[in-house]
Amino acid sequence: GENVGLHLPTLSVQEGDNSIINCAYSNSASDYFIWYKQESGKGPQFIIDIRSNMDKRQGQRVTVLLNKTVKHLSLQIAATQPGDSAVYFCAETSGGSYIPTFGRGTSLIVHP
Amino acid sequence: NAGVTQTPKFQVLKTGQSMTLQCAQDMNHEYMSWYRQDPGMGLRLIHYSVGAGITDQGEVPNGYNVSRSTTEDFPLRLLSAAPSQTSVYFCASSGLAGKLTGELFFGEGSRLTVL
Numbered sequence: 213g214e215n216v217g218l219h220l221p222t223l224s225v226q227e228g229d230n231s232i233i234n235c236a237y238s239n240s241a242s243d244y245f246i247w248y249k250q251e252s253g254k255g256p257q258f259i260i261d262i263r264s265n266m267d268k269r270q271g272q273r274v275t276v277l278l279n280k281t282v283k284h285l286s287l288q289i290a291a292t293q294p295g296d297s298a299v300y301f302c303a304e305t306s307g308g309s310y311i312p313t314f315g316r317g318t319s320l321i322v323h324p
Numbered sequence: 325n326a327g328v329t330q331t332p333k334f335q336v337l338k339t340g341q342s343m344t345l346q347c348a349q350d351m352n353h354e355y356m357s358w359y360r361q362d363p364g365m366g367l368r369l370i371h372y373s374v375g376a377g378i379t380d381q382g383e384v385p386n387g388y389n390v391s392r393s394t395t396e397d398f399p400l401r402l403l404s405a406a407p408s409q410t411s412v413y414f415c416a417s418s419g420l421a422g423k424l425t426g427e428l429f430f431g432e433g434s435r436l437t438v439l
Binding site: 246248253254255256257258261301310311312314315316317 | 328355357364365366367369372374382414416418419427428429430431432433
């Protein structure tokens, strides 16, 4: 896969604020996108995914937005809590591949 | 289900030593893979397998060997450890027949230090 990157390496927010984590990708053939959360000392954990035929998908307190025109993906976390503090990775696959390409990650720090 | 189980969680090796990181999954997943995670580098794919008896190289395969004799197990072997292999290693699995997706299930990681 081609490069999948993040705009900000670290994001600090106050508890209760909304958080937005951004991700840019360069492969125009990417058709499946995933966000993972990695807490300290643990393996990454799936949060939410979206396919390229959608531009928005909502989960519990999280929303993923996909803008294929500018090849941009974002993860919005509503009412951020200290337990949301973690590193967040975006990943993408294309052409039905099950081998995702990961971005470098954004560290989210939530201050009580 | 235990999910993806990795052992050991921590290991210290001397340069030149060999060892095997174990990975087992109980979800009947066809796809298994090994990643290494280094500070500021994200997750880099070492080797992967799409089923028993089938393995292939990822982005950073040098210095590592894998085998897949069963669906459940996917060990990663370091034949002659080097300090550059100091890292956190993650095993991940995905997919059932006909339902392969990009969602990976990760183990808790194995932290390896090579002196």
